[in-house]
Amino acid sequence: MSHPSELISAYLDGELHGKELATLTKHLSSCGRCAAELEDMQRVRSAVRSLPVLEVPGGLVPEADPVVVPLRQNRGFLVGAAAAIVAVVIAVAAALAPDPGSVSIDELNSRFGARASLDPAFGPAKIVEPAVFGE
């Protein structure tokens, strides 16, 4: 008798359909060996599924959404200012970084760039001085 044992896991996972499903179901009703394997696979499957779900260590994934401040009038100014802040943040961060190789500009741009344009704490009035960024 040939044993369609490769179908057993797919059967457990609800991934068996049509003719194959019928074949296996019929076979299981008359084959002790495959029925035993089905039980084994069920046990292993629940064991792996019962592994505790681990929480992501802090800091690995960015936290809560920054508050989105709608850009009202002076949109051009705000966007320009945000870009200028990004440039300053990058320049400062790059200058302060102990090992330039460990910090990519791309990384900083992406991390602080989004904050600078969305986070009110990065308000342009506090940081942008006309002497530096005026026309």
Next chain:
Amino acid sequence: MESIPLTWEEVARVYGRKIYNFAYRLTGNPADANDLVQEVLLRVRRGLANYQPGSFEGWLWRITRNAFLDDVRKKQRRPTAPLPDEVDRWDLASAEGADIEYARLSLGDDIQKALLELPVDFREAVVLCDVVGLSYEEIAAAVAVPIGTVRSRIHRGRKMLRDLLS
């Protein structure tokens, strides 16, 4: 129509835990899992710019398992991995049974150890199925193999686990 996360931060927030658990179960330790998650997020950030609308999860898991595979290849090129260290870690683990947080984490230690004994292809298939919860079709897309291969890897992987755990 599937909605696509717009920023890598959103991807990280929505999928971070799944990616971390995938990474942890495949590598078996927090340091490697952290590295892998960071690498995946970096690739997501670079890739989002050229992302073509389609199955976002398919795209994400392809990136994730490719990052894992690159990591495995990189480590294989290294001269002998420090295996004794690995053993010490497990010994230490069982000695610290009193610690409640650890006790929670070590629940399933034997299963984790058995997973690490599986050849990479089988470990990956089982973890994507039973830890991440992907369908066979999604696994086939992520791993870029026919669905029949996924089916066989999952079944053989589980049989190996049974033998290791018995």
